[in-house]
Amino acid sequence: MPHMQMRDLKENYVVSKETLKGSMNQKKSSPQMMIKSGDRFEDGKKVLGRRNGRRRGRGYKVDRLQDGKLEPNMGSTPCKSLMFHTRPGYGQLGTKCIVKANHFLAEIPGSDLSHYSVEINPEVASRKLDKAIMTELVKLYRNSDLGTKLPVYDGRKNLYTAGSLPFTSKVFNVILADEDEETGNVRKRDFEVTIKFVAVASMAQLRNLLSGKQVDTPQGALNIIDTVLRELAAQRYLSVGRFLYSPTIRKPQALGGGVESWRGFYQSIRPTQMGLSLNIDMSTIAFIEPLPVVDFVAQILGKDVYSRPMSDADRVKVKKALRGVKVEVTHRGNVRRKYRVSGLTTQPTRELIFPLDEHMNMKSVVEYFQEMYGYTIRYAHLPCLQVGNEKKVNYLPMEACKIVEGQRYTKGLNEKQITSLLKVSCQRPHEQELDILQTVQQNDYDHDPYAKEFGINISSKLASIEARVLPAPWLKYSDTGKEKEYLPQVGQWNMMNKEFDRDPVIPIYSARPDQVKKALKYVYHAAANKLEGKELELLIAILPDNN
Incomplete structure (x- = not known):
């Protein structure tokens, strides 16, 4: 590839409602609603303000701190909990009926689960890389040091297992081969991973909650089950926050301007009066359409770019749209190296030259691609993409690149795109039901190896709920x-x-x-x-x- 060498330069809420009295179609004020904020958790840690009184449990108990070493209590420890108001009673107003809800009943494991801390050195900023490191570790050591256990990792500092690992603390060495996003080169890196026992997560508290024997919700146990059920889905789908998206859930719909809609879902385990249930809801957001870059540029500008040169204003618009977007080359057969776009050349491809070696022997981009790859550039009037870092800028002809699938569109949508997205996402209840059931079928929890490992079973049927149709208000x-x-x-x-x-x-x-x-x-x-x-x-x- 031609290049230019540069010089070194979740709040949780409790909602309670007064018991409804009288007929709602009488002209009366609506019942009062009180919202009381509960404890707030971030990344599994409770955030406390300044206040008097005892502090709640932290998820593990420290017996002693000697010689700078933290020694956790090896016994069962209470999970962080939330307390909800008990239901004051059941209303009688309105017409009774049965409705279906987007909840799927879940069976929890009979035995307790184990919680471990994870420390990766050297530290990496990418959660995706953390997951890749731990996936490689499980692949290498599952049948030996991990005692055949199949753990789940939350991508941060926590690892969970069904039962205990055959150690309380151990250091693992992992060699990970991955691709450098700036250069596209494959690199090998060494990591040291330390796994330490933290606590036992008791399932007894959760069973007591579901049977009505306690009102505290063991949030720690619920977080573990959530993580387990999300593990396989996160490998199959693209994670965006708490949501998971895939073009296989429903065929993507073009929204115009090089943007398309992807269907996705949110899932969360919830304690309910009918038992533990998995709540699933659907979502639709915009992704960059995985088009050849020249076609993408034509959509961005809304004009013919195949035979006409781009104006300065067009170039600025295209540069803004493509900066930070990941592309893959298409001129090298099965070799599909990926790069992230850093900019756009001011000159068209036919005018670009670069130093071929340290002796400053110059070569044009058109000649280089013809001689090196046998590739004849057709759209030499278009600028080249700039990829790589500032010290070593590489040139790629637009026609030799395709946008990598699965990149969320983070810029603002125009009015036409918003209208198209709303049309795609708005559904009748029966359509929504079919999408949710199809998602559960695709997730196939019955054959999920992580759910099996932890003894979690999910029903494939929507929950039936007793409901009442209330009289309309004036x-x-x-x-x-x-x-x-x-x-x-x-x-x-x-x-x-x-x-x-x-x-x-x-x-x-x-x-x-x-x-x-x-x-x-x-x-x-x-x-x-x-x-x-x-x-x-x-x-x-x-x-x-x-x-």
Whole structure:
């Protein structure tokens, strides 16, 4: 490849609601809702403010600290827990019915689970690399040092096993071969991984919660089960935060401008009154379409680029769209090396020359590709992609590159793309049900080796829930409209012959995205002062459309 050598230069909430009284289609105020924030956890650690009183358990108990060594208690330790309000009773208002929910009943393991800490040296900033290191470790040592156990790793500092490993602390050496994102070269690196026992996660507490014998929720045990059920899915799908996406869940739909929609899902284990259940919900977000780069550029600009040179304005727009995007070369047969785009040349490909060696013998990019790869550049009027670092800039013709699949589109969507995304993501309930059931079928929890290892079983059927259809509330509109009051039917209504009051109870208030929290506090206090002890019945918040 031609190159230019440069000189060195989760809050948890408790929601309680007063018992409903009387008929809701009488003109009465809505019941009061109180939201009380519980303890906040980040990466498995409780974040505490300054307050008096005893501190809760940390997940492991320190018996003593001698000679700078931390010695954890080897016995069973209580998991971090959250306390929820018990249900005050069951309502009677409305028409009873049975509904299906996006929950799948789960059976938990009978034996306790073990928690270990993981320390990787040298440290790496990439969670993906951490996972790759631990995957290689399990591959190398599972049938020897790990005692045939199949552990799960959360990508940070925690490792979990069903039962105990045959050691309390051990150091492993791992050699990992991976690809350098800047140069595309394959490199081998040595890592030292230290695994130490932390605590036993008791499943008895979770069973007591599900049987109604305790009200504390053992969050630590739930986190382990969550991690186990996510392990195989994270290997099959692309993780974006807590969501998992794949083009196999549903065929991607083009949104225009080199962007397409991917379908994904969120899953979380939840304790419920019917038992432990796996909650699954669907999601749709935008990804960069894996097109040949020339085709992608044509979509970005919305014009013919195959025969016409690009203007300076076009080049700036394309550079902005491609910077940071990962591409793979297509001119070398089965050799598909990947690079990350760092920029775009100011000159077209036909004018680009570079020093071939340290004696500054110059060669054109067109000649180099013809002589080195037997590749004739067709679109020499287009600029080249710049890949690599600042010290060693490599040139790649656009036509010799294709965008790597699975890159989330993080820039803002335009109005047309937002409309297309909404059309793709909006579904009828039965369509949503089919997507969720298909996802559960694809995940195939019955044959998940990690779920089997930990003794976790997931039902393949949607949970059936007892529900009540509540009477609709009366809506009061402005007296200037033809219809001043309205009773919605089947949960919907329109604005025909109805008008809003021009002056709401609380004046319209707007705020920048980074000031929303302050704005809500302001509106809350303004409402309290205005209503003088009465309840605020409706607050409309209009958020901007973005990605």
